[in-house]
Amino acid sequence: MTGFTTKIAVLLRDDLLVWQRLNVTAFLVSGLASAEPELLGENYVDGGDVEYLPMFRQPVLVFEGGKELLTGAHEKALARGVRMSIFTSDLFATGHDAANRAAVRAVPTAALDLVGLAVHGPRNAVDKILKGASMHR
Numbered sequence: 250m251t252g253f254t255t256k257i258a259v260l261l262r263d264d265l266l267v268w269q270r271l272n273v274t275a276f277l278v279s280g281l282a283s284a285e286p287e288l289l290g291e292n293y294v295d296g297g298d299v300e301y302l303p304m305f306r307q308p309v310l311v312f313e314g315g316k317e318l319l320t321g322a323h324e325k326a327l328a329r330g331v332r333m334s335i336f337t338s339d340l341f342a343t344g345h346d347a348a349n350r351a352a353v354r355a356v357p358t359a360a361l362d363l364v365g366l367a368v369h370g371p372r373n374a375v376d377k378i379l380k381g382a383s384m385h386r
Contacts, residue, residue, distance in 0.1 A: 253307045256375040257281060257288065260322050260382055262364045263313040269364070270385075273336045277367035278309060280334025285369055312382035319363045325378045326368055327358075336365040 293301040339352040
């Protein structure tokens with residue numbers, strides 16, 4: 250990981266089921282990739298000349314923490330102006346993108362029941378946002 254001045258990190262609430270952790274992580278990183286296309290590398294090509302989609306150019310670190318830690322990380326990211334993707338508990342009950350956006354829109358910022366967030370930014374800023382979180386195990 251050395252050499253990167255930025256960090257990509259996902260923070261998951263520690264009470265999620267395994268399938269929820271995987272699902273939330275996939276949704277969250279898709280937001281970062283769409284908002285910051287420079288994070289993506291080149292397409293992959295195998296020895297048979299089959300081309301595959303690009304992936305992030307740097308590692309994605311996955312952390313976990315309690316509900317309060319997640320709320321605090323969200324507040325810190327907002328205060329620092331770090332763009333993020335979020336996933337709330339309400340999104341487990343929706344079935345498509347428009348319903349997801351409506352569910353988030355219906356809740357004031359301070360009342361969001363966050364189960365995950367993903368950030369990309371300068372290493373020191375991301376470290377401060379995630380302070381207290383532990384690496385996902």
